[in-house]
Amino acid sequence: MNEATQYPPLPDRLSIDPRSPYHVATVFEHDVGIRLNDRERMDVEEYCISEGWVMVPAGKKLDRRGNPLMIKLKGKVEAFYR
Template sequence: MNDTTQYPPLPDRLSVDPRSPYHVAAVFEHDVGIKLNGKERNDVEEYCISEGWISVAAGKARDRKGNPLMIKVKGVVEAFYR
């Protein structure tokens, strides 16, 4: 990871869901890591750096359409390429 010019810049807000307006497919061609309050998280579905939150699944709970229920966790968010 010496040369980061080949990676697209990480957006302020990013979502894993391709139906979301915050989904950027070019970013997901590379490994993206998320840290919340200094701890790396592997279960992040969406994040917003400027507002300071991440969205994670709430266990095995599902909504009526079969999508996982999401919880917002607040803190200092840092996104990076692995």
């Protein structure tokens, strides 16, 4: 009963888009949280810890392919398992 769940290590850069080269499916088997400047964000599509940025949707705007239009927010990025 006291088994410790082994989580895969969180990569430096991660994307939720399965077409991205930065998508790691084994990480998404667990609940991942992202903090930007000490505030938890629930709308992060992609992040990079070493470069200090996250990509989030810009409201309801869509690009010409129907995907959400993304903006880059910079700051201190922390990734963790919930």
